[in-house]
Amino acid sequence: xxxxxxxxxxxxxxxxxxxxxxxxxxxxxxxxxxxxxxxxxxxxxxxxxxxxxxxxxxxxxxxxxxxxxxxxxxxxxxxxxxxxxxxxxxxxxxxxxxxxxxxxxxxxxxxxxxxxxxxxxxxxxxxxxxxxxxxxxxxxxxxxxxxxxxxxxxxxxxxxxxxxxxxxxxxxxxxxxxxxxxxxxxxxxxxxxxxxxxxxxxxxxxxxxxxxxxxxxxxxxxxxxxxxxxxxxxxxxxxxxxxxxxxxxxxxxxxxxxxxxxxxxxxxxxxxxxxxxxxxxxxxxxxxxxxxxxxxxxxxxxx
Numbered sequence: 001x002x003x004x005x006x007x008x009x010x011x012x013x014x015x016x017x018x019x020x021x022x023x024x025x026x027x028x029x030x031x032x033x034x035x036x037x038x039x040x041x042x043x044x045x046x047x048x049x050x051x052x053x054x055x056x057x058x059x060x061x062x063x064x065x066x067x068x069x070x071x072x073x074x075x076x077x078x079x080x081x082x083x084x085x086x087x088x089x090x091x092x093x094x095x096x097x098x099x100x101x102x103x104x105x106x107x108x109x110x111x112x113x114x115x116x117x118x119x120x121x122x123x124x125x126x127x128x129x130x131x132x133x134x135x136x137x138x139x140x141x142x143x144x145x146x147x148x149x150x151x152x153x154x155x156x157x158x159x160x161x162x163x164x165x166x167x168x169x170x171x172x173x174x175x176x177x178x179x180x181x182x183x184x185x186x187x188x189x190x191x192x193x194x195x196x197x198x199x200x201x202x203x204x205x206x207x208x209x210x211x212x213x214x215x216x217x218x219x220x221x222x223x224x225x226x227x228x229x230x231x232x233x234x235x236x237x238x239x240x241x242x243x244x245x246x247x248x249x250x251x252x253x254x255x256x257x258x259x260x261x262x263x264x265x266x267x268x269x270x271x272x273x274x275x276x277x278x279x280x281x282x283x284x285x286x287x288x289x290x291x292x293x294x295x296x297x298x299x300x301x302x303x
Contacts, residue, residue, distance in 0.1 A: 026140035029065075029164035029171040036067050036171065044204070044213065045263075051202035051228060053220040059156075061177035062223035064231040068172050070238050072165030075172070076141040078234075078241060079161055082109050082131050085143075087249075088237035090286055091256045091279065092229045093269060097121035097286040099293055100131065107131040109145060116269050118278035121285050125151065129159070139165040153181030161234070174234070176227045192218055201225055202266060215266070225266050232259040253279050 036048035048067040054060070068075060078084045086098035089111060096119045097112040109131045114124035129145035140163070147157040155178070162173040180188070192199075200215035201224030215221065236256035240248050257275050260267040270278075 025142060025162060026137045026164045029140070029162060029173055030166050032065050032173075033067065033166045033171050036065060040067075044202075051224050053201065053203060053216065053224050053227075055219040055223075059177055059179050060219050060223055061175065062220070062227040064174045064227050066172050066231060066235070067166075068163075068170040068235060068238060070170055071168055072139055072141075072163055072170045074241070075163045075170045075238065076135070078238060079141055079143045079163060080133050080135075082107055084237070084241075085109060085131070085145075086286065086290075088233045088252070089230065090282065091233035091236065091253060092226075093275070094226070094229075096124040096282050097289055099286065099289045101293055101297070117274070118281055121289060127157070129157070150178060152183045152187070154184055155179040155181075159230075172231075172234070174227055174231045176223060176230070188219065188222070192222070196222070199225070200266060202228060202263070221266075228263070229260065229267065232256055235259065249283060 032050075036050060039050060040046065040048040050065040051062070053062040078088075082100035082102070086100055086109070089095050090098045093116045094113055095111055096114045098110065100107060100109045107130070108128055110126050110128045112121040112124040112126050127147060127150060129147045132144050132146070134142040134144070142160065142162045145157075145159040149155060150157050157178045158175070160173075160175045162175075163170050165171075199221055200217050201221030203216050203220070203224060205214045205216055216224065233252075233256050236252045236259055239255060240251040243251055253276060254272075257272050261272075
């Protein structure tokens with residue numbers, strides 16, 4: 001099941017529930033603000049957060065909307081930096097390392113995806129994305145990672161974060177999607193029928209009492225869990241982005257674990273000591289890979 005688990009994670013790091021991009025994105029996010037505030041009072045999470053997903057023949061996707069307690073300019077500064085993306089994306093359980101390369105005409109970001117326990121990047125599966133920043137409207141930013149191809153014939157991997165400022169806060173939308181292949185449909189169905197049979201997502205299949213919710217399973221549960229891990233990693237990183245670099249990693253790593261434990265039914269996979277140990281070792285691997293890339297980029301200028 002090892003290669004199957006890696007495949008599923010690679011798929012989820014990857015066009016829309018509704019179309020993203022184009023004009024009016026800032027207004028669309030700001031319209032979500034009141035709804036999200038209402039959810040903090042009567043919604044399932046007790047915080048301004050919404051999760052939804054879709055599983056169609058041509059696409060599997062998930063969206064997370066939330067309110068971040070930081071001004072939009074601070075959020076934009078983080079989102080615009082591929083180095084910051086590697087910092088927070090690496091907090092995801094399945095991301096074993098992250099590197100970036102700034103080239104004359106594009107920026108590339110590579111996620112090394114693997115199992116939930118510690119793995120070296122050499123044993124993980126690298127997925128390279130184009131990193132693109134769009135800021136066509138004041139107080140709004142959209143950053144997208146995209147890859148035309150993935151493992152086993154999958155296509156159109158896209159991971160996007162949008163942010164718009166409202167009342168000194170920031171409304172954030174995170175989206176993950178990909179187009180599956182026949183092979184991945186079969187392999188994922190095997191996973192969901194075996195080790196993943198009892199895993200659930202965040203959106204509900206019913207409208208019954210909150211004391212006995214019935215959450216989505218299957219593909220939708222899979223993509224919702226992964227999207228939420230990225231969202232919580234981003235939130236935790238932002239909360240400690242202003243602290244000294246020497247303390248930032250430990251603070252954000254502890255924080256994201258605690259955030260995930262608010263949703264144990266969906267996101268509890270290991271104890272905190274194991275998670276922290278794995279992330280510390282994986283961070284050293286990330287720094288090693290990034291140093292090698294940076295050194296290689298300098299060599300042509302040294303001749």
